[in-house]
Amino acid sequence: MAKHAPDLALLAAPLDPASETPLYRQLYDALRHAILVGRFAPGSRLPATRALAAELGISRNTVAQAFDQLFAEGYLEGRVGSGTYVSRALPDELLQADAAPTEIVPRHEPSDDGPRALSKRGRETWGLQMYAPHDLLRGIRPFVTGVPALDAFPMETWTRLAARCWRGLPSADLGYGDPAGYGPLRKAIAARLRDARAVRCEPEQVIIVGGTQQAIDIIAHTLINPGDTVCIEDPCYLGASAGLTKAGARLAPIAVDNEGLRVADARALPVQPRLVFVAPSYQYPTGVTMSLARRLALLDWARRSGVWVIEDDYDCEFRYTGRPLASLQSLDTDRRVIYVGTFSKSLLPALRLGFLVAPADLVDAFVAARAVSDRHLNTLEQAVLADFISEGHFDQHLRRMRTLYAERQAALIEAAEHLWSGLIDIQPGHAGLHVVGRLEPGIDGKRIARQADAAGVTSVPLSAFAVRPLRRDGLALGYAAYTPRELRKAAARLAPILEQAHLATE
Ligand SMILES: Cc1ncc(COP(=O)(O)O)c(C=O)c1O
Numbered sequence: 001m002a003k004h005a006p007d008l009a010l011l012a013a014p015l016d017p018a019s020e021t022p023l024y025r026q027l028y029d030a031l032r033h034a035i036l037v038g039r040f041a042p043g044s045r046l047p048a049t050r051a052l053a054a055e056l057g058i059s060r061n062t063v064a065q066a067f068d069q070l071f072a073e074g075y076l077e078g079r080v081g082s083g084t085y086v087s088r089a090l091p092d093e094l095l096q097a098d099a100a101p102t103e104i105v106p107r108h109e110p111s112d113d114g115p116r117a118l119s120k121r122g123r124e125t126w127g128l129q130m131y132a133p134h135d136l137l138r139g140i141r142p143f144v145t146g147v148p149a150l151d152a153f154p155m156e157t158w159t160r161l162a163a164r165c166w167r168g169l170p171s172a173d174l175g176y177g178d179p180a181g182y183g184p185l186r187k188a189i190a191a192r193l194r195d196a197r198a199v200r201c202e203p204e205q206v207i208i209v210g211g212t213q214q215a216i217d218i219i220a221h222t223l224i225n226p227g228d229t230v231c232i233e234d235p236c237y238l239g240a241s242a243g244l245t246k247a248g249a250r251l252a253p254i255a256v257d258n259e260g261l262r263v264a265d266a267r268a269l270p271v272q273p274r275l276v277f278v279a280p281s282y283q284y285p286t287g288v289t290m291s292l293a294r295r296l297a298l299l300d301w302a303r304r305s306g307v308w309v310i311e312d313d314y315d316c317e318f319r320y321t322g323r324p325l326a327s328l329q330s331l332d333t334d335r336r337v338i339y340v341g342t343f344s345k346s347l348l349p350a351l352r353l354g355f356l357v358a359p360a361d362l363v364d365a366f367v368a369a370r371a372v373s374d375r376h377l378n379t380l381e382q383a384v385l386a387d388f389i390s391e392g393h394f395d396q397h398l399r400r401m402r403t404l405y406a407e408r409q410a411a412l413i414e415a416a417e418h419l420w421s422g423l424i425d426i427q428p429g430h431a432g433l434h435v436v437g438r439l440e441p442g443i444d445g446k447r448i449a450r451q452a453d454a455a456g457v458t459s460v461p462l463s464a465f466a467v468r469p470l471r472r473d474g475l476a477l478g479y480a481a482y483t484p485r486e487l488r489k490a491a492a493r494l495a496p497i498l499e500q501a502h503l504a505t506e
Pocket residue numbers: 145146210211212213214237239279284312314341342343344349354
């Protein structure tokens with residue numbers, strides 16, 4: 001027999017006509033919740049739509065829409081003319097699974113006890129704070145670094161190739177693939193690297209990864225024991241220092257001067273490092289290119305002491321003046337260098353595509369580590385990229401982007417000369433996607449960054465990446481993703497902040 005109609009006061013939340021959520025959806029949510037937590041018992045009869053609408057002060061149509069949805073999902077049942085009932089056939093597990101009212105779980109900081117007992121490793125990784133949701137929320141705005149011109153991506157070509165791949169890829173390629181990566185892409189990358197960066201490699205040494213970040217993870221997992229010393233550049237790209245720390249490395253920060261990593265300082269360490277991480281083409285964030293002498297000194301030290309070297313060549317495609325130095329890997333005679341590249345700057349960060357070139361004897365160990373973590377990347381996307389490179393679109397895109405970025409950089413430098421003259425020492429960048437402006441000694445880049453943020457501008461302080469205090473702080477200013485107009489506008493907003501900081505030091 002049907003039970004009594006449930007008391008409508010048991011509907012948890014009053015309906016809010018001002019909410020962005022449509023009224024029918026609010027009513028649906030409230031009824032569903034009341035059913036799941038047992039306030040409306042199975043078999044109880046609901047009021048007729050007309051009566052409920054009158055009771056709640058909403059239209060009958062709205063009630064009918066909510067009921068329809070609940071009928072469709074099996075929460076309600078009924079017969080024409082005999083009323084609407086809470087379904088008697090709700091499975092017990094369903095009732096229990098969603099029985100707790102929705103609770104808002106507060107965000108925890110890694111230093112809190114946290115919501116659950118994390119492992120020691122989990123807690124340590126959490127503490128690395130590599131992922132910053134608030135930065136993502138701010139979006140891409142001047143002068144966020146490391147972002148290419150997203151609007152200049154050749155979307156039409158890419159989607160045409162993608163459609164062709166989806167239609168034409170043989171079914172054998174649609175199953176599980178080689179964890180080392182899609183064969184034609186490994187081949188295309190090896191050929192390009194030999195030509196453009198003098199990298200010595202066969203396609204079998206190229207492993208396709210989800211960007212530099214995964215390359216670091218695989219390398220660190222495979223070559224570092226917890227407690228091993230690893231040299232990083234100081235200041236250093238946070239993705240690298242975080243990835244290496246996650247594997248248990250003890251980081252030894254080595255200063256970067258205008259020739260790059262001070263190899264003699266690394267050599268003088270009291271402990272023997274296991275690995276050294278460098279970005280010799282365009283060091284992040286300082287923008288320094290490692291001199292040939294330093295490269296040779298680094299390789300000599302690595303060879304004599306058995307240190308592994310990660311070469312992060314993330315920005316190598318963009319060089320505006322002078323001849324690019326060939327890769328560090330091309331000078332390595334002892335197979336100590338693991339070369340890492342990414343398509344995050346040359347194409348799009350969202351693609352999550354990159355590669356590492358491993359010394360031949362490490363390939364299998366790296367591939368095993370990657371297979372265990374995620375098997376392999378999306379084959380379709382790899383196939384599109386393989387065609388994109390081998391059909392010449394990649395080189396064409398790079399040529400266009402070099403011109404565009406040179407123009408954007410020139411616009412920023414011009415705005416800086418006009419608006420920031422005497423406030424920051426900004427030098428044109430010969431490569432990469434950002435320039436560095438050095439602040440007067442005593443000016444705190446982090447403070448400027450906070451004030452700039454409040455004014456709607458991002459300025460990345462070098463000190464945020466430094467382990468030891470810098471003699472002179474500076475700002476890394478990305479320009480590639482912004483039009484000259486956007487750059488000028490942001491430069492004008494930053495000007496009074498720089499001026500104020502400058503006045504305070506006088
Ligand atoms: C020094 C450095 N290496 C690599 C990357 C690219 O990382 P991923 O390939 O994981 O996107 C960045 C991006 O900002 C970077 O600054």
